[in-house]
Amino acid sequence: MKRKNLMAAAVMVFIAVVAVLSCNKQKQNDFGDMNGTAGKKAKAVAVSCPPIVLSGTISTPTTLLAGNAYLLRGNVVVNNTTLTIQPGVVIQGEKATNGALIVLPNASINATGTSTNPIIFTSNQNPGSRAAGDWAGVYLLGNAPNNQGNALAIQINGASFTAGGNAAASSVGNFKYVQIHFAGKGGGSGSDRRSESSLVLASLGSASTLDHIQISNSGFDGMGIFGGTVNLKNIVSMKTKRSDFVMSYGYSGRSQYLSGLKQNALTPVASAKGMEIKNVLLNESVTASPRTYPTISNTTLMGGNYCGQGNSNIEDGIFVTANGSAKIYNSVITSFNQHGLNLANDVIANTATGTFQLRFSFNSMQSFATATDFRAITNLAWTSNSGCGASMVSWIAGSGLGCQQIGNQFSADISTLGYNSSFCGDFCGSGFTPNFTLGLTDLENSDFTWDSAGQFEHPAYRGAYGAASWVNGWVDMCPLNTNYCV
Template structure:
């Protein structure tokens, strides 16, 4: 072949092939709005906004007329959503309500408003995070707040809900009715705006005894699972799972009756303020303001973070019960297990109340505490004698309680084994317990042989697709 012929052959070959190496830029994704079928180098794809599903309702304004939320739709709360006075919000069984993470969606039932949220044991109502399964966390949204007109011990008889909400609560109607909450779950809520200014899982502020609250589960909340600011509401069958701060916080003159309460803690999750099972105050300063904080609790089970002595726990865990600041709490027929400290009676006012029979812990069982009893620094009060005179018992380890599997975070069983010392010994002879509200059972703690959490509680909400 001559040199000229070889050159022509090379030109013919590479003259055609070389332009193919220069790729055309464009979007190669058929799902994009600017898809270019002729492009062979992916660049700059653009996509249409994801449409809101047709069965999703965005709730971003106050509720000013009687409204029903149905189970055929999902509701998303944006920011503070208030049910205004004179208005009833009805929520059907099986309805799912989520709180927007960016705006910290929160539902507030104002004084004079009513919420009728009645789920069933097979079809509970769920308030939860709007994040996907596996990506949820405590504090994803605000929580559920009920404000009533029942007495509180704050100046002027009226308070303002903490956590930036600024909704008033309290009044003179002890029998005030804010509606019904039954078979309701509240998950991944709780916003700590700043110290002592938080939204809890379920906030009950000045809520009256005309309100019905039973079968509620608060799980993985960023502050207290339940906080009662005054009021007279009576509650039954409450579950607190893996909250950050306290399980059942009661103050500002709360005087309701409580039966069948249970809590279980995650050993990794505790708040820097100190996490307790019960935390009760008369008010923030421990004054003699009335009405006194005088809740009556029976059949409570508080299971802390320490299943065994070797369990590594967050150092912010403190006590299964912290009674302080002039509270007049009465606790009967209950069980406390697995905390660094069992019971702290904190301050001279509480010691005086205890000696006068106005603060009581009676016929209760304590197990596997780092230290059983504590008093304020410098106090010489004989808490051990007072504890013993109340007919209370203590056990070295949790197994001695004879509870089936109470420390299993994703599938606990709180029912009693055969031969459990908790199966007998409860009593309802005190005047505090004479009200028909209290179901007179033989066992101590929140459970006998009946697992009342079955069917409606969710012990692994992180994995649940909503």
């Protein structure tokens, strides 16, 4: 392939350098098999390679152009400006430097792909050689509140970045129709779990737009939502090695159509979950305010057993602990090794209190080892004073939207879950086409009597998937082998 003239490749692009931002070309063999022999199939997105190298700080308006590949070398920090990423751009995280894209609270991002031309973040390793945790990930930091004094620190590659503020309705920008593959390595030496998601949303305000995002093959967690009020829709996390969704540090936004799929043979790390809801992640005070209290509807969480790839490290569908709480409705949880819903430590009292009361209604749970495995409490006894009802069983199978819950469905009533067989297909097989839809099913209908304000869409089905799929067409189910280079 002829070497591109860098000035021509930078038409319409102005990349300012405060630290070091280079527009050099990477070695051709660092990204992909240029002859196309390594990948079983290619997506519609195709770009010119080798990539343009990005490093250091972006401090003036910058556009990454369609048709190009870019490389994140170490920390690439967007500071006090807007980064625009056009549809069809491919951005690689460099494995050797733990590449990371970091958008600071004083900056914004406009990454708006399309259903036919998504934006792709992936590893810079060759097709067939990519692995979970090859690079750090994408970090979007905002100005909305969190429960760490509005100063949530995140360590990434030896540098500390802070998120938070008082602007609950602020915006980081747009992040739509985006794929993120093989990230989630974490922030390197001295970092902690705050940096260990492929996509970190730290204190994002409710005016931000985030929807149609695919996360796959994360080295740790898929998506970390830490503080803020951002609303999320149409998110699929698959093949993560730990938890698909982690909500903490005072997050109080709305989420609908979240999907966590663990249908892979990779060995997960210990204590993997579908979703974790915590008030804090580390050793901070569990009474920190504001409390973690999201509202969640139409989530599907599928453990590895669904596709015959179970692992004892994959534990609970939803794990609520460390004084976190949530309102969870119309969701489907299936095939985890231990529990559908596990309440631990300080959470039991949240089932009875009027403020931050744990709500769990109109949900369907299927195919756990025994009936009692649908729900569990750990490290704290359930009592009629601290809990609601005589036991967790009476609470989760009770009646009423107040203290006791209503409309929950269990495995005995679900002989046919109804998801298309392609959920367990050979994603890298020749001619494979995902069809994430719901057919004939025993799942009960959804119920939105709790949403009198009309803040959610009201589909007739439970879970993230209905008869018409929002996943088909724009996700890549086999990013391991995809060759993006033309």
